Amino acid sequence: MNIRRMSWLLGGTYAVLLGCGGGGAAVKKPAPTPTPTPTEDLPTRDPEPDDGLQVEGLLGSIDMYQVNRAIERVGTQITDCQSKNIGKLWYIGGTLTMKFRIARDGVVKSVAPVESDVGSYAIEKCVLDLVSALDYGKPRGGEAEFSLPIQFEARTSTGSWDEGRVTTALRAVKTFAADMAECRKATPPGVKLPAHSMTLYVAPGGKVTSAGFSGDGIVPEPYALCVVEKAKLWKLSDTGGEIVKAAWVVNK
Secondary structure, X not given: OOEEEEEEEOOOEEEEEEEEEOOEEEEOOOOOOOOOOOOOOOOOOOOOOOOOOEEEOOOOEEEHHHHHHHHHHOHHHHHHHHHOOOOOOOOOOEEXXXXXXXXXXXXXXXXXXXXXXXXXXXXXXXXXXHHHOOOOOOOEOOOEEEEEEEEEOOOOOOEEEOHHHHHHHHHOOOOHHHHHHXXXXXXXXXXXXXXXXXXXXXXXXXXXXXXXXXXXXXXXXXXXXXXXXXXXXXXXXXXXXXXXXXXXXXXX
């Protein structure tokens, strides 16, 4: 049975192991709360109102113990975001880092996939939808911000192209400019595209098999779906017999 690990890192590391046998994914219980590092004192039980690890936000602070507990409760669903969306593309994996802004009343005011090399819009959207609906508790002292990285481990490795090479390859696609212009028009009226980057997987022969996004905000779904659909029709330069991962800045 092949084992993969997905972990989230918030003042400590937590792991969910997935069994990938023929009977489907079997999720084991999350690992126990890890031993705190010498510089941090992570609580092992629900903290009192004035206790517990605090991470300073832009205006206030939020209890990261409660954040960790909220994420743990949807650990299985987060791993499913990968297992149910990769098909046979076992090479899809990477780290998705999200930045949260929590309002005074505890509502998630915004969440942005500020960094991601996962390269799968379906996985990224699945995770963003899950974590946006969680209750992380009310911050103290005003609105608060924190970042959450989630790592999805791929079963197989990939090669890589630098941004210069992928930019050259994209410019050689005859429909590239027209495709991107068409997808921008799919953005709902009044909605501004955030600054964002795109990560692609390119198979031998130059076929794009998957694509995902990261940036200052969440890209509108109609735009994202359009770009992913168009990208899968592009034929880039040959990869030399390997699967490669390539990232480029779409909108600065």
